[in-house]
Amino acid sequence: xxxxxxxxAIDMPGALASVLGLVAITLVMTVGVAYATWYERxxxxxxxxxxxxxxxxPFGLLQPIADMLKLLVKEDLRPATADPIAFELAVxxxxxxxxxxxxxxxxxxxxxxSPLPLSLLYLLAISGLSFIGFLMAGWxxxxxxxxxxxxxxxxxxxxxxxxxxxxxVGVVMVTASADVYQIILFQDRIPLIVWQPLGFIIFxxxxxxxxxxxxxxxxxxxxxVAGGVFIEYSGIRxxxxxxxxxxxMYVFALLGAFVxxxxxxxxxxxxxxxxxxxLLTVSKMALFIFFYLWIRASFPRMRVDQLxxxxxxxxxxxxxxxxxxxxxxxxxxxxxxxxxxSSWAAAGGLMYLAFHVVRRGEPRxxxxxxxxxxxAVAARSAS
Amino acid sequence: xxxxxxxxSYLAVFIAAIIGFFLVATALIAARVLAPFxxxxxxxxxxxxxxxxIGSTRASIPIRYYLFAILFLIFDVEAVFLFxxxxxxxxxxxxxxxxxxxFIGILGGGLGYAxxxxxxxxxx
Numbered sequence: 001x002x003x004x005x006x007x008x009a010i011d012m013p014g015a016l017a018s019v020l021g022l023v024a025i026t027l028v029m030t031v032g033v034a035y036a037t038w039y040e041r042x043x044x045x046x047x048x049x050x051x052x053x054x055x056x057x058p059f060g061l062l063q064p065i066a067d068m069l070k071l072l073v074k075e076d077l078r079p080a081t082a083d084p085i086a087f088e089l090a091v092x093x094x095x096x097x098x099x100x101x102x103x104x105x106x107x108x109x110x111x112x113x114s115p116l117p118l119s120l121l122y123l124l125a126i127s128g129l130s131f132i133g134f135l136m137a138g139w140x141x142x143x144x145x146x147x148x149x150x151x152x153x154x155x156x157x158x159x160x161x162x163x164x165x166x167x168x169v170g171v172v173m174v175t176a177s178a179d180v181y182q183i184i185l186f187q188d189r190i191p192l193i194v195w196q197p198l199g200f201i202i203f204x205x206x207x208x209x210x211x212x213x214x215x216x217x218x219x220x221x222x223x224x225v226a227g228g229v230f231i232e233y234s235g236i237r238x239x240x241x242x243x244x245x246x247x248x249m250y251v252f253a254l255l256g257a258f259v260x261x262x263x264x265x266x267x268x269x270x271x272x273x274x275x276x277x278x279l280l281t282v283s284k285m286a287l288f289i290f291f292y293l294w295i296r297a298s299f300p301r302m303r304v305d306q307l308x309x310x311x312x313x314x315x316x317x318x319x320x321x322x323x324x325x326x327x328x329x330x331x332x333x334x335x336x337x338x339x340x341x342s343s344w345a346a347a348g349g350l351m352y353l354a355f356h357v358v359r360r361g362e363p364r365x366x367x368x369x370x371x372x373x374x375x376a377v378a379a380r381s382a383s
Numbered sequence: 384x385x386x387x388x389x390x391x392s393y394l395a396v397f398i399a400a401i402i403g404f405f406l407v408a409t410a411l412i413a414a415r416v417l418a419p420f421x422x423x424x425x426x427x428x429x430x431x432x433x434x435x436x437i438g439s440t441r442a443s444i445p446i447r448y449y450l451f452a453i454l455f456l457i458f459d460v461e462a463v464f465l466f467x468x469x470x471x472x473x474x475x476x477x478x479x480x481x482x483x484x485x486f487i488g489i490l491g492g493g494l495g496y497a498x499x500x501x502x503x504x505x506x507x
Contacts, residue, residue: 018395080427099403114395158455172469236414305505
């Protein structure tokens with residue numbers, strides 16, 4: 001108790017270093033998010049055989065700047081019946097948790113804002129907080145679409161939080177540490193995706209749902225709820241929502257890169273130096289982000305009942321299975337190959353089940369291939 | 384980890400919260416200075432794709448959201464118990480593992496019961 005009372009001495013140099021580091025992250029993050037939108041538009045355009053932005057600057061490189069200026073001077077609307085406190089504070093409640101995650105992200109071996117002892121748990125907990133902001137925005141907007149979108153967002157975020165955490169519990173069982181730094185050090189020779197492919201697939205699926213990107217963008221689906229919670233937000237407030245959505249995407253991409261792909265450690269990260277480590281981190285993160293964009297270009301949006309069923313009936317049982325297999329093989333001292341093989345087999349089972357369920361839908365009619373020429377000939381002979 | 388060191392490492396979280404708050408506040412203030420604000424009454428009606436809104440927005444919400452929230456709470460608390468166990472179960476021996484299997488089994492049984500009762504069915 002005396003320790004509690006005599007504790008207020010704040011470590012001033014440490015605090016100053018944190019402030020400088022966080023300001024640097026803020027600047028890099030803002031530019032990074034702006035160019036993530038450019039990258040996304042270019043990638044999606046290429047996948048749809050278009051060019052994407054080309055007019056503003058070379059290769060459209062100044063497009064994000066133009067967009068930012070436009071959003072900054074856009075007329076700001078707020079419904080007269082909206083709850084002013086919930087409506088205004090929702091912007092903060094969504095952005096701050098996604099920004100807080102950067103405190104515990106080790107970009108290289110030496111560059112980390114603060115060494116939190118349970119940083120994996122901290123990252124999971126912080127990233128789960130943003131659903132409060134969605135609920136506030138949905139309730140505060142005084143709009144039926146926004147309310148529906150907010151409720152859907154909350155239901156989706158809490159449902160996919162569970163498989164995400166359970167997949168991470170499997171990782172923690174293998175590495176015996178809940179510190180992201182220690183988990184990265186564990187992967188100096190083999191990245192964890194080799195040991196835990198089932199956990200990786202569950203994490204990947206759940207992280208797409210957590211950042212609400214297609215095909216899991218049901219809370220903001222334009223054709224269903226007309227933009228969901230964003231419907232009453234315009235100008236800078238809307239862009240704050242977009243900013244936090246992209247920051248969340250970065251955070252989950254970084255988390256996946258650290259936990260499953262070996263972060264800055266694999267391969268040979270420790271031997272070469274911090275520049276190479278930063279390159280490893282950024283390139284693995286870019287790999288994840290590219291995957292998110294690829295998924296967006298490839299899959300139609302899921303239905304809300306499919307979404308909830310997939311979380312509760314498929315991902316959670318499989319995540320529990322992963323925990324059971326890990327525990328069994330670690331407690332009975334099975335060789336690592338057995339652990340990896342069981343996870344690969346279960347991952348195959350999950351893939352097969354997902355494929356089977358998706359295919360089961362309505363009975364598919366056999367496609368009838370009718371040649372245009374034959375139809376035209378038939379029509380002419382009929383008339 | 385001593386208490387002072389723990390406090391120091393979480394000081395950065397507190398600082399980050401303040402910086403994040405100021406970041407959003409700066410953006411909002413900049414927009415308030417630069418962007419025009421609508422004074423027109425028609426623009427401050429909530430948007431329902433061109434129609435005038437009918438009835439109250441504070442409508443009742445399906446009970447299903449509540450059931451999912453309860454299920455979430457159960458599994459989230461389970462995760463809180465799982466994390467310390469997952470870090471240390473390698474040293475704790477076989478009994479600790481089978482006890483946790485029992486614990487997860489009970490929760491899994493609960494999930495199965497909810498499944499059978501149709502709680503997990505979104506559209507009835």
